[in-house]
Amino acid sequence: MAEFEPRIVMFCCNWCSYAGADLAGVGRLQYPTNTRVIRVMCSSRIQPTFILQALKDGADGVLVTGCHIGDCHYIDGNVHTEERMENVVDAMKHLGLEGRVHLEWVSASEGPKFRDTVTEFVEQIKALGPSPLRAE
Amino acid sequence: MAELVGAVAVAGGGIAGIQSALDLADSGLKVYLIESTPSIGGVMAQLDKTFPTLDCSMCTLSPKLAEASRHPNIELLTYSEIKEISGTAGNFEVTVTRKATFVDPDKCTACELCLAKCPSKVLDEYNAGMSKRKAIYLPFPQAVPRVMTIDAEHCLYLTKGKCGNCKKVCENDAIDYEMKDRDEAINVGSVILSTGFTPFDPTELEQYHYEHPDVVTSLEFERLLSSSGPYVGHVKMANGETPKKIAWLQCIGSRNPEIGRPNCSAVCCMYATKEAMVAMEHDSELETTIFNIDVRAFGKGFEQFYQRAKNEKGTRFIRSRPSGVDIDPVTNQLSLRYEVEGSTETACEEFDMVVLSIGLTPSESSKKLAEIAGVSMDEYGNIATTIDAPMTTSVPGIFACGTIAAPKDIPDTVADASGAASKAHSILASERGTLVTERTYPPEKDVTEEEPRIGVVVCDCGINIASVVDVPAVVEYVNTLPHVVHAYEQTYACSTDSLDHIKDVIKEHNLNRVVVASCTPRTHEPLFQDTCRDAGLNPYLFELANIREHCSWVHQQEPDRATEKAKDIIRMSVARVALLDPLYTQKLDFNHGGLVIGGGVAGMTAALDIAEKGFTTHLIEREPELGGLLGTFTRLQDGRTTSEILDPMIAAVKSNPNLSVYTGTTLDEVEGAMGRFKGKLSDGTEIEFGSAIIATGANEFEPEGYFGYGSDNVITQSALEVKLDEGTVDATNVVMIQCAGGRNDERPYCSRVCCTTAMKNAIRLKEEDPERNIYVLYRDIRTYGVWEELYTRARELGVLFMRYTEDDEPVVADGTVTITDKLLNDTKFEIATDLVVLSAPLVAPDGVEDTAMLFKVPVDSNRFFLEAHIKLRPVDFATDGVFLAGCSQAPKLVDESISQASAAASRACSILAKEQLETSGVISVVDEDVCIGCGRCIEVCPYGAPELKEVEVVTEEITYITRKSEIDPAICKGCGSCAAECPTGAITSRHFTTKQISAVIDAFAFADGSIEEVA
């Protein structure tokens, strides 16, 4: 059987983590192909239902990224992201989806961190196996 | 007088020049931004992080680069130098030499094909010579403009007639070896000089052994720390190992009269502290040591930053200046010998790496430019300016800003830059809008009733995408997706002819939505949006699918998977574009008047600067007289009396016809937002204004309870100045105590100005009576920048300096002061004294919280107003249309307050100068029918855009009053946090609506692109 290749939705904010992804590209830093990026202006736009929808649609994991605290282009938008994501991550534990949602801050200059974040998350989801919600 | 020209030449494309250019361009003046290297960005582009917040330098800078390059009123003349300036204020002719780049900027797409083929390797200036670049190059990844340049000196074809590879591989025929330097004449009304500094070259100081590979300059260390640096952020020694112990040596090329560089460079103490902190973040085991004379942590937040480095992070600060670096002849090991403070011993310690904290020196090109402009320079090669006119050079109409006038940090440079823009704007106010070009577009077609008809361009980007992703297969797949009418492959989607082709395709296929699958929207979206507008499509009906940075470049070894991913990315973009709505900005009329609170030197300068540009201005001062803090002192550092600058300023304020002055009055109520503020004064007057500047200043702290303050012969510096003026200082032994009530738990900040003030007054005391004994008891002497010369002069005059520490403070008794002098091995002295002068910090005055409340702007823990961004927005508040200046932001010297005040005026006027206010299209809106008035949007909005309004709801049965949220389109910035928070889905975050994002998520899941399948 072919190795399990997770399908992962990744949210990036326009100003930091998306730019970090661009920088990883410019630096030709290689990472696994499993993520699909959805760009929003600020990580604070990401409402918990998007994550639930992605999981319901068959994503094996959801990676939410934004600016480091203090760097948010909209002052403190990401502080709200952090609160919301804590709740989501917590809820996942109760739904048997623990470890499938992760929040990480990546700045516009952290190309290597972007690569590492994706690489590690892909590894983590591979270890967890396909999402129980995934339709066969 | 010659006719006025509504254009400005800005020489120097670093952060100073960029800021000047943006302010002027926003105000309706045409700007030529002239930069000698191939890209704008300056030294800031090379920095890793910035102090004291450790923000990423490039992250804050690159949006400014993009803004400057896209601004319709800014023309970038990169790789160009000013050759000649003639004419007079208001009308100059400037000859600019455009150096040959050998690359046609209209054809080059920066695809980088040529890079791989260029055989010539050159030391990379961007990485401070620590890596190699090619002879054809882009200076750094975020360079602006994104066009290659051939370095003629190292190009094999241009030097030897061999190679020619770049021309062979270039698919756009952009290479032109025949290109020649040419002169271009531009006509401008004013010139701003902002060409900055050069880092000091430590080679001449042989004792530091800069030739040793592990002795590096601070700028090289910045590049080592940077993740875009030579080792992607891993600090390494020459042997490839990670250093365990790093030392910084301060004042290399600064505070060194022997080499003709007596002054302080103002930034090195803090950048060294920052570099140590960041290096420790990378490697928690690392030991860092900073060898210094004084730690000059004088700016806002610096002292706290320094204390954090010392007390929490464990950086060692050693007060000693090692005379050189020793190298073991056998092992090549570095070591430093230094005097141990408080003892007679010397210590010798080994280090793995030594960083030389090099100073800022006037660059040769700046000196040459000053000569061309005919402006005076001081003895050190800085452009000469005065305290009361810090941006004004000796030639009318020519201004200077940033480090070309004196060493300074980024926020002071940015303030200076806006200040210089204000001065240029003032001369040319009548010419606003005369030379700028409005772009015109064809009428937009209405697509709201139409089914989506989507066109998709899949870009090869030369081989950047096509060598990994199977583009034809992708095109074939995309053509099967719902609503896609036409998909095609393009070698370079962004080249000028391809853009024209896109317009043709839109017309031919009657498209109403467009997707380009190529590179990142962060650089290319505006370009394609513009193309859509040119073809009569609303620019928001466009989507970029990033299959280069996010796909082909990062999956080079996995072509099959990369191709699948590219299909997914485009499918998701197609799903999104199908649901995008046309968006429109709103144009609103507004009030073009200004308001300034505070009638000190900052407030008066700001008010005059606004009024000079033709806008009505209200100036409010709560005291009965104008003059503020400066009115309580009598002399400036340059020896002039304070009234010499205050009197003419007050007269100008009172006589300006655009200015209304309200003294003995306060502002009690404010409502509204940028463009339409309404205020009520304490005398009942109602005023309206579009923009406001807070310049409420600071007071000298009354050091009650410190060092015997209160008794007859213990006074503050301001009181001493008054006595000096009256000639009533009757004392032969004077002791000054620095940091009296400052840098302690209650006031943890450094008050910045007190050391310079103490030097000024010590010199005055000595000059009045050379027989006097003056003792200055200090913790660190922080006469930063050019004011170091006062410190030197005081020592020359015989003023005695003794150092104390916070935990061992001097004791003032009747007629004596006792101190344990750290400079002399902790020797205890009892000084007989007849006058003690306390250098007390500046503190925020009463009432700042009230002012803050009026405009909903923040104050920091020391009660100074908090700017939007400590580096790049030093006079802006996060709230649009409200600015700050002077000591209300933090203690500062008079010239700095004036520079900030002009800066705030420039920023305010760039708004007031607009005909109408334009709101953004990407904002959030509330559906009143769905809103339940819970107010959660108000809690999460960082800007205060939503407000609960009472509305009357009429139903069949009953009519009632309820509360509904309403978002002010003039304030909303479109982050979308409110939409994420809204429990009922009443808020739509335009362009990022829940429906649009959900469609993208569904498209992710369903490979056949059946969007409708999931309801």
Ligand code: FES
């Ligand atoms: S903009 Fe990046 S998290 Fe807010």
